[in-house]
Amino acid sequence: MNSSKTILQLPSDQDITGRDVGEAEVALLKEVIASGVLNSTKGTKVARFEKEFAAAYGVSRSIAIASGSAAVHAAIAAINPDPGSEIITTSVTDMGALTPIMYQGCVPVFADIDPFSYNVTAETIARVLTPKTRAIIVTHLFGNPCEMAPIMELARQKQIPVIEDCAQSFLATYRGQLTGTIGDIGSFSMQQGKHMTTGEGGIVIAHTEAHARRVWLFVNKAWGYGDPKPDHYFNALNYRLTELQGAVAIAQLGKLRQNVDRRIAAARMLDKKLEGLAGVRIPRAPKDSVHTYWKYCLDVDPVVAGIDVGTLAAKLKEYGIFSAPRYIQKPSFRCEVLKDGRMFGASHAPIRVEDMKLWQDEDRCRKEFSGTYQALSRMLVLPWNEFYTAEHVDYIADKIISTLAGAAAPVGK
Ligand SMILES: *Cc1c(COP(=O)(O)O)cnc(C)c1O
Numbered sequence: 001m002n003s004s005k006t007i008l009q010l011p012s013d014q015d016i017t018g019r020d021v022g023e024a025e026v027a028l029l030k031e032v033i034a035s036g037v038l039n040s041t042k043g044t045k046v047a048r049f050e051k052e053f054a055a056a057y058g059v060s061r062s063i064a065i066a067s068g069s070a071a072v073h074a075a076i077a078a079i080n081p082d083p084g085s086e087i088i089t090t091s092v093t094d095m096g097a098l099t100p101i102m103y104q105g106c107v108p109v110f111a112d113i114d115p116f117s118y119n120v121t122a123e124t125i126a127r128v129l130t131p132k133t134r135a136i137i138v139t140h141l142f143g144n145p146c147e148m149a150p151i152m153e154l155a156r157q158k159q160i161p162v163i164e165d166c167a168q169s170f171l172a173t174y175r176g177q178l179t180g181t182i183g184d185i186g187s188f189s190m191q192q193g194k195h196m197t198t199g200e201g202g203i204v205i206a207h208t209e210a211h212a213r214r215v216w217l218f219v220n221k222a223w224g225y226g227d228p229k230p231d232h233y234f235n236a237l238n239y240r241l242t243e244l245q246g247a248v249a250i251a252q253l254g255k256l257r258q259n260v261d262r263r264i265a266a267a268r269m270l271d272k273k274l275e276g277l278a279g280v281r282i283p284r285a286p287k288d289s290v291h292t293y294w295k296y297c298l299d300v301d302p303v304v305a306g307i308d309v310g311t312l313a314a315k316l317k318e319y320g321i322f323s324a325p326r327y328i329q330k331p332s333f334r335c336e337v338l339k340d341g342r343m344f345g346a347s348h349a350p351i352r353v354e355d356m357k358l359w360q361d362e363d364r365c366r367k368e369f370s371g372t373y374q375a376l377s378r379m380l381v382l383p384w385n386e387f388y389t390a391e392h393v394d395y396i397a398d399k400i401i402s403t404l405a406g407a408a409a410p411v412g413k
Pocket of ligand 1: 067068069070072093094095096097139165167168189190191200201202
């Protein structure tokens with residue numbers, strides 16, 4: 001019996017223990033309140049944030065937006081595919097990366113993931129490419145860049161635009177290039193738990209002026225502010241960020257580099273502790289690339305480790321380490337919204353009935369998405385934070401190591 005465990009409180013991105021918000025945000029917020037201009041069409045803060053974010057990414061323009069989901073939506077809308085077009089995406093991502101596909105009347109097509117990087121690859125994308133494919137959306141999951149070179153080669157060859165969902169990969173680089181600047185359009189989320197936050201919020205970067213303008217119009221009901229004869233040019237929403245969020249975003253961006261570096265430094269410490277542990281694989285970035293650790297995800301081989309991720313997570317929870325075994329639990333397409341085609345009214349459109357049949361048939365899914373099922377059965381997502389100290393990392397490492405040691409102890413010893 002051991003009821004007197006000492007629990008170390010870990011910083012959490014759900015409250016002030018793990019969020020770098022304070023005086024800088026308050027000072028800028030005060031300016032907004034004092035000005036009385038709370039919306040971005042007349043204010044200066046969102047515009048300033050957009051300039052500074054673009055500069056940080058070395059691009060000519062960025063467009064702030066209400067959420068990461070809206071950012072993906074605007075990116076798709078900028079490409080403007082015909083209804084019924086296929087958009088290739090990943091089986092393991094946030095639902096906010098998927099629902100915009102259907103809102104644009106497009107058909108989601110899922111590429112399998114590599115079981116260790118958890119990302120789509122050129123090979124898994126190639127398998128589901130068809131003449132109807134009009135866009136590819138990649139998610140750099142947990143902050144680890146996708147293997148982009150072969151993906152871009154395939155996409156360029158087929159002349160298909162690539163959207164990079166960077167909601168989890170702020171400042172991550174692939175072979176020296178920032179994620180979000182490799183494909184055609186990059187989207188980011190500033191939701192509470194992301195690398196930088198405005199509570200809710202997002203930002204988009206685009207490489208051509210045409211895409212950037214369409215994203216900007218999409219955020220503004222497609223009203224041509226500043227044009228000689230403005231009109232509502234096409235079907236679009238109000239996805240604007242407020243000046244209050246813009247103020248917080250400026251302050252957050254000022255701390256982004258430092259906070260990302262802290263996350264990386266803490267991850268290096270855990271790498272050192274867990275490297276070589278039997279049955280455990282630590283996260284690895286592609287060659288010459290930098291993972292920025294939105295989360296720190298381990299692959300645990302149940303046979304070698306002698307424990308499955310569910311049991312390991314339950315043990316860790318007793319020590320106050322709230323990990324997510326199996327991340328989203330099931331592939332995205334197994335969620336009701338997709339599997340049962342819960343779309344508009346009684347219609348399943350734009351979801352195709354044959355796709356629903358596949359997604360409802362778990363045996364077939366397991367065969368066609370073997371990488372996804374393997375990954376989800378073995379992944380342990382550890383919460384990660386810029387305020388983790390050596391003490392926090394040691395604590396997490398010790399609890400993982402001791403749990404595994406207990407589990408793997410040969411019977412009879
Ligand atoms: C968080 C997230 C989103 C959605 O962002 P919201 O701001 O919550 O709408 C989209 N894609 C990925 C990969 C995410 O992690």
